[in-house]
Amino acid sequence: MTTKLNAAWHGEELVARAFERSAARLGTAPDLLLIHWPNPWLDRYLDAWRGLIRLRDRGRVRAIGVSNFTPEHIGRLIEETGEAPEVDQVELDPTLPRREWRAFHARYGIVTESWSPLGRAGPVLADPRVRALAERHGRSPAQIVLRWHVQQGLAVVVGASGLREIREDIDVFGFALEPDELASLDALDEGRAPARDPQTHGH
Numbered sequence: 001m002t003t004k005l006n007a008a009w010h011g012e013e014l015v016a017r018a019f020e021r022s023a024a025r026l027g028t029a030p031d032l033l034l035i036h037w038p039n040p041w042l043d044r045y046l047d048a049w050r051g052l053i054r055l056r057d058r059g060r061v062r063a064i065g066v067s068n069f070t071p072e073h074i075g076r077l078i079e080e081t082g083e084a085p086e087v088d089q090v091e092l093d094p095t096l097p098r099r100e101w102r103a104f105h106a107r108y109g110i111v112t113e114s115w116s117p118l119g120r121a122g123p124v125l126a127d128p129r130v131r132a133l134a135e136r137h138g139r140s141p142a143q144i145v146l147r148w149h150v151q152q153g154l155a156v157v158v159g160a161s162g163l164r165e166i167r168e169d170i171d172v173f174g175f176a177l178e179p180d181e182l183a184s185l186d187a188l189d190e191g192r193a194p195a196r197d198p199q200t201h202g203h
Contacts, residue, residue, distance in 0.1 A: 015051025019060065032063045034089060037202035038073045045069075049077050049085075063087065067115070068198045071104040078108065089113040089157065091195060093124055094148060094188035102152075113155040118145050120195055129184050137175050146172045148185045 023029045033052055038045040045066075052064040065087030066074065078084050088105055092098050092114035105112045118125060125131075125141040134141045142158075142165075149156045150172055160166045177185070 015048055019055055029060060032065060032087065033061045034065045034067045036067050038069050038198055039202035040199060046080055050081060053081060053083055070198055071101060084108040085110055087111045087113050089115050091116050093117055093119040094145060094185045095119060095124060095190045096192055096194060097189050111155055113157060114149055115157045117149050117156040117158050118142055127188060133181055140168055143168060143172050147177055148182065151177055151182060
């Protein structure tokens with residue numbers, strides 16, 4: 001179970017209070033706690049990170065990480081605290097593969113977790129290359145794209161509208177994409193910017 005905290009208003013002490021409120025609402029402590037957005041113009045995410053480290057060191061949470069943090073933001077966390085996040089959850093799909101970010105994460109042992117892994121508003125799933133692979137493997141377009149993530153070594157957070165979709169999204173381990181098939185999905189890279197820039201967006 002993952003819970004996110006907002007660095008816009010959570011300083012080091014407030015993180016502990018926010019954590020207790022979240023755990024009370026959930027009825028259990030989360031396994032993974034993330035700072036949702038860095039909100040760098042407020043310059044509070046470092047204090048929030050120190051608060052997460054304290055919670056982890058006290059055994060209140062198993063793992064800590066961030067969401068929508070750039071390598072620059074994470075670099076500051078490491079420089080100031082000596083601690084790298086265990087996870088960075090970022091917008092990532094075949095049209096926005098974040099190769100440089102993933103290389104940075106790998107250098108520091110950070111798990112890259114994809115949010116919106118199937119693309120925003122559906123064009124990825126409608127792409128002829130994705131649909132051709134789905135037909136070849138007898139799978140859905142969503143399963144093809146999720147398998148691409150798995151074979152990149154990425155964790156994924158994917159929404160589902162019902163039990164059927166949940167089962168379908170999980171069922172991506174009984175087949176594999178060949179190198180040329182992975183390359184065809186890599187070619188979907190549009191060189192686009194993320195929908196929300198972590199330097200200017202937050203809440």
